[in-house]
Amino acid sequence: MTGIDENRFPPPGIDLSHPSAARMYDYYLGGTTNWEIDRQFADRLLGQYPIIRPICQANRMFLHRVVRYLVGQGVRQFVDIGSGVPTMGHAHEVAEDLAPGEVKVVYVDHEPVAVAHSRSLLREHGDPERHTVIQGDMRDPDGLWAQIRDTGIIDLDQPVALLLIAVLHFQQPPAPDSGSTEDLGPSLVARYRDLVVPGSYLALSHGTEDGVPPEIKKLLTELKAAYDASSSPVVYRDREEVARLFGDFTLVDPGVAWTVDWHPEQAGDNEVKVNFESASESTVLAGAARK
Template identity: 45%
Template sequence: MRSRGLESVERPTWAPGDIDLGRPSIARVYDYWLGGAHNFAVDRAVADKVLADVPLLKNVILNHRAFLRRAVRHLLARGVRQFLDLGSGIPTVGNVHEIAQAVDPSARVVYVDVDPVAVAHSRAILTGNPLVSVLQADVRDVERVMRSPEVSRRLDLDRPVGVLMVALLHFMADEDDPRGVVAAYRDAVPPGSFLALSHAGYEEGEWDPVWDEAKRTYNRGVSEITYRSKQEVEALFEGFDLVPPGVERLPLWRPESPDDVNGGADNFIGFGAVGRKP
């Protein structure tokens, strides 16, 4: 059992005092996979175990993060200066406020996550950034999110908002009504707003047994996921005008360099797209 004195030495300044350093966190496991520094040995052990069973997973996760970077840059180029990042996890390496504020230091971001560990770490990390807020809430409770003080203080809902759902909706089962959740956020933001979304999925008629095994391992070690077809992902964009190239495999959505399409773009198990609310 760790002594009180040793714990105080090992606990970094960014780690809130009420966080159990001996219990793994999904948010910190993701941070480790993304190359971040906001994780502990217990998180790295879980992460390495899952990667040993599903080696392709890290490439998948890095592609979702690369899509986030490209999508945010695209929205910045379209004039968006405020972002609602749903299911954000820990805002670590290459996250939204870093990308947006590098282009415009006045850009505003609200991070939303239901995980109290992710929220606690986020608030500690973002102390001192007055243009970024962190909200602990279930993203399915759209009314609570949109009426929250964090959103009302930080975002001007008379101006376009970039709504981000990156690697989020495949954690919602069909009974959670992901299409209804997306539609509710669409209706809550003004015309000219954008939705950037990535999702684990496959082409109709295309299947690889390795994906079943990957899903079983991921479900056991991390969290339950639901694959959806490209057509189902396209249906999530009802009421939005898709930005070219539409719903595309993640590495092929507006790649910025050859590195973006490395790792098997043609059979990548996941899609991304950006849509504009007319």
């Protein structure tokens, strides 16, 4: 599998000196929105731990199922932060099958490649009146919320579904000149919970070492070391810490669960079948909750 034309692209501002977590995720899912530096790093990890690919696929299928569930609950507005590149179906594509012409989505990512390719996808398969993508930094919730409002796509005075899928296990550091190495993830999520109006939902997935088989825990330790050294630093949280990210929102049954266990009845006709010996091998906890 080859990636995008490295002589024709990249867009301005892209860093090709380090592999990108977003572009590697695209590669794990079978996409082509990646560069040689991403593929080399990803192939090295896949050679040691081929289970990485089904873990990523299971997480992507959780995104599809949670969007279907939320559309079924009447949600018609989505904000997808850390949306990544358009591989294996974006939220608006899943929603359109259930509520054609009704659902509005704003995608947000800081990665220039993810933004550029999402724009390309939306030009071909989206509706500019209902779907858009912006480049933004989730570490500035109020500024990002203003950007979202300025798109005119979503009415933030009405309920939305905020999606934070596989983004919070990448460390969200303070500004470089702050002198701090604290992970801002929980405080950022708390602010986003404050920003959404009652009736809104928060859906997220998050990598964990909690409760995984010993051989998988070894994989996660080595993955963290590899990502910390070469890409985006990783932070794992246990089940209780993931549950706390929902604050006082009301968790949807079954609560915080492995990605493969969350509402399997919401699987679509084209769902990728991912088989693990145990659900804990998926290594990613997921859930949704209502304000």
